[in-house]
Amino acid sequence: MSALLAVEEAQARLFALHEPLASENIAFSESLGRHLSDDVIALRDQPAAPISAMDGYAIRFDDLPGPWTIIGESAAGAASDRIVGPGEATRIFTGALLPSGTDTVIVQEDVARAGDALTLTTDGPGARGRHIRARAADFAAGDCLLAAGTRLTPGAIAAAAMSGAGQLAVGRRPRVAIVTTGDELVQPGRPLAPGQIPESNGVMLAAMLAGEVAPAVQPHHLPDDRAKLASALKELARRHDVIVTVGGASVGDHDHVRGALGDAGGRLDFWKIAMKPGKPLIAGTLGDAILLGLPGNPSSAFVTATLFLLPLVRHLAGAGAPLPPVHQAPLAAPLGEGGTRRDYLRARLENGRLTPMIGQESGRTLPLASANALLIRDIGAPARAGGDMADYIVIA
Numbered sequence: 001m002s003a004l005l006a007v008e009e010a011q012a013r014l015f016a017l018h019e020p021l022a023s024e025n026i027a028f029s030e031s032l033g034r035h036l037s038d039d040v041i042a043l044r045d046q047p048a049a050p051i052s053a054m055d056g057y058a059i060r061f062d063d064l065p066g067p068w069t070i071i072g073e074s075a076a077g078a079a080s081d082r083i084v085g086p087g088e089a090t091r092i093f094t095g096a097l098l099p100s101g102t103d104t105v106i107v108q109e110d111v112a113r114a115g116d117a118l119t120l121t122t123d124g125p126g127a128r129g130r131h132i133r134a135r136a137a138d139f140a141a142g143d144c145l146l147a148a149g150t151r152l153t154p155g156a157i158a159a160a161a162m163s164g165a166g167q168l169a170v171g172r173r174p175r176v177a178i179v180t181t182g183d184e185l186v187q188p189g190r191p192l193a194p195g196q197i198p199e200s201n202g203v204m205l206a207a208m209l210a211g212e213v214a215p216a217v218q219p220h221h222l223p224d225d226r227a228k229l230a231s232a233l234k235e236l237a238r239r240h241d242v243i244v245t246v247g248g249a250s251v252g253d254h255d256h257v258r259g260a261l262g263d264a265g266g267r268l269d270f271w272k273i274a275m276k277p278g279k280p281l282i283a284g285t286l287g288d289a290i291l292l293g294l295p296g297n298p299s300s301a302f303v304t305a306t307l308f309l310l311p312l313v314r315h316l317a318g319a320g321a322p323l324p325p326v327h328q329a330p331l332a333a334p335l336g337e338g339g340t341r342r343d344y345l346r347a348r349l350e351n352g353r354l355t356p357m358i359g360q361e362s363g364r365t366l367p368l369a370s371a372n373a374l375l376i377r378d379i380g381a382p383a384r385a386g387g388d389m390a391d392y393i394v395i396a
Contacts, residue, residue: 004274007307007342011323013270014283014308017290020318021172021241028161031152033213034170035318040146043164045136050098051076054131057111057118058092058102060084061128066111068118074099089118098132105131138162149320171213171318174241178205178219181229181247181257182296185221200365201246201294201301208305213317214242224248226256230263237264237289241316244309245282247296257282257293266291274379276341277362278304297362303344303374306395324393326376329354331390338381347375347392354390372396 005013023037052058052074059068068089074080076095084090084101092098092105110122125131139145145159146152152160152168160168185199186192202219209217220236222229229248236243248257261268266286273281277300282293292309294301306324314322332353345356346367354375357367376391384390 004272004279004341005270007273007275010270010273010281010283011308011311014290014292014312015315015322017269017283017285018241018288018316021174021316023169023318024172025167025169027167028157031157031160031168031170032154034152034168034173035213035314035320036146036148036150036152037169037171037318039144039148040160040163040165040168042139042141042143042145045140046138046162047133047135049135051133052092052094052096052098052105052131053133054105054107055093056105056107056131057089058084058099058105059089060086060102061104061125063087064120064124066118066120070113070116070118072099103132104128107131147320149318151319171316173213173215174313174316175239176209176214176217176242176244176313177236177240178202178209178217179229179232179236179243179245180219180221181224181245183224185247187221200298201296204298204302205244205246205294205305205309208302208310209313212310212313214313224256226260226263229256229260233260233266233286233291234264237266237286237291240289242309242312243286243289243291244305245291245293246301248293257291261286261291261293273304274341275303275307276339276343278307278344279341281308283308295362298365299346299360299362299368302368302395306374306393307344326391326393328389328391330387331355331384333386335375335377335384335388335390337383338377338379340379342379343375343377344393345375345377346371347373349373349392349394354392 071088072080072082073091074096075093079097080090080099084099090099104125106125112119112121145163146156180199180202184196186196188198206217245257248255261284266284268284271282280295281304284291294304311322330353332355347354347356349372357371359367373392
């Protein structure tokens with residue numbers, strides 16, 4: 001346990017602690033943000049038959065340039081049942097089925113109508129099949145519309161509904177417990193004695209999880225007492241899939257998370273990551289639950305939650321790509337060389353350029369309020385000039 005793990009190795013080991021949770025079938029109205037457990041396969045063609053893409057008149061292309069006699073109307077959901085013959089046309093609206101015998105739509109702006117008489121006022125559609133959406137132009141029955149692991153956005157939900165499915169199979173939402181530790185911490189808004197500070201990590205992590213698939217979380221707070229922490233962890237493990245502790249992850253006399261995990265009957269999998277901030281990260285298991293111990297400094301807690309807690313929750317929920325995507329942008333100013341751990345610098349992306357925030361100390365919270373990116377500087381990376389490309393992760 002003395003060697004520092006690379007971030008990627010630690011993430012892989014964390015995911016290996018538990019496979020994704022079982023799936024459940026839910027209604028479309030409950031599916032936003034969930035991750036598909038199964039592929040969504042189209043049960044039907046879309047469109048199921050040729051339909052009009054415009055308001056106008058359905059005609060036979062060979063009858064151009066007209067004139068025509070209007071014999072009926074076709075609207076979405078109320079198709080005409082008449083066969084259109086030579087010299088005839090049907091009034092048609094967007095989304096309506098194309099009447100039998102027709103193969104082209106003239107838009108209403110290109111014709112003049114007097115009663116049932118229709119004449120062309122422009123050059124017309126120009127080609128057979130204009131302004132028609134062909135059968136299965138969107139997708140055909142049997143097509144895979146959405147792969148398992150896809151996060152359901154509003155657009156993905158629309159595609160799934162159009163497929164003909166009545167419900168969706170998604171991964172279960174992980175149950176997460178947040179445990180903050182530290183005798184110096186006081187709930188926000190309460191009076192502070194000398195040496196005390198407001199507790200900010202619990203509310204920060206709860207807010208971060210609110211954007212994920214985990215149910216709402218109310219943080220627990222415990223004193224720096226190993227026996228009380230072990231008892232609480234044992235109880236929480238019975239009712240949760242993930243226990244995330246904040247603070248007590250290092251080597252001080254009041255850092256009890258590793259000891260309490262063992263006392264509760266748990267198993268430590270890894271400790272200490274080659275990253276800055278966030279080196280003293282803990283991961284292990286307690287019964288069927290995963291314990292993730294984050295450092296207590298606010299920036300350390302935020303960065304490790306971004307790279308480990310949120311990806312873990314997505315993994316358990318069935319996400320196909322649980323890790324945050326890495327992007328690139330030019331630096332707004334020179335950046336010094338990397339050290340012995342990978343840096344995740346709180347940064348601001350503005351006008352397409354990255355600028356590290358002033359004050360990278362892990363105990364500072366104010367830079368987090370303005371940062372919208374984590375600028376990644378790898379171990380031993382050479383110094384870079386302004387304008388050089390750099391990797392970053394979006395955080396806001």
